[in-house]
Amino acid sequence: MERTLSIIKPDGVAKGIIGEIIKRFENDGLRISAIKMVYLTKKEAEGFYIVHKERPFYNSLTDFMSSGPIVVMVLEGNDAIRKNREIMGATNPKDADTGTIRRDFGTNVEKNTVHGSDSLESAAFEIDYFFKSLH
Secondary structure, three states: OEEEEEEEOHHHHHOOOHHHHHHHHHHOOOEEEEEEEEOOOHHHHHHHOHHHOOOOOHHHHHHHHOOOOEEEEEEEEOOHHHHHHHHHOOOOOOOOOOOOHHHHHOOOOOOOOEEEOOOHHHHHHHHHHHOHHHO
């Protein structure tokens, strides 16, 4: 059983599509084992995205992620990381496959509605960042 972190970003929460996104994960065999809505401070967003600190989009991304509430959840299932990323679609909504969350609801590379861990290592860090009690 693999675990991954999924985030519904501020744009997804603002659009009122939390239930639709969760339904897509559950319909594809992923189970939610933890979920909560949080408001990240700028500093918390910077800590979460520390891996991107040297990238040109770091400041705008952390501003965006601290601009409104987000929903963070731990998804579990066989091959959960790959499955989650498949359901989300490509980072750029224009490049995402039809029927994926980012294609259906994303606006651009930053406001692409969802975030998901990209590896076992990042999943461990990201889950711990929001759900320290799950160890």
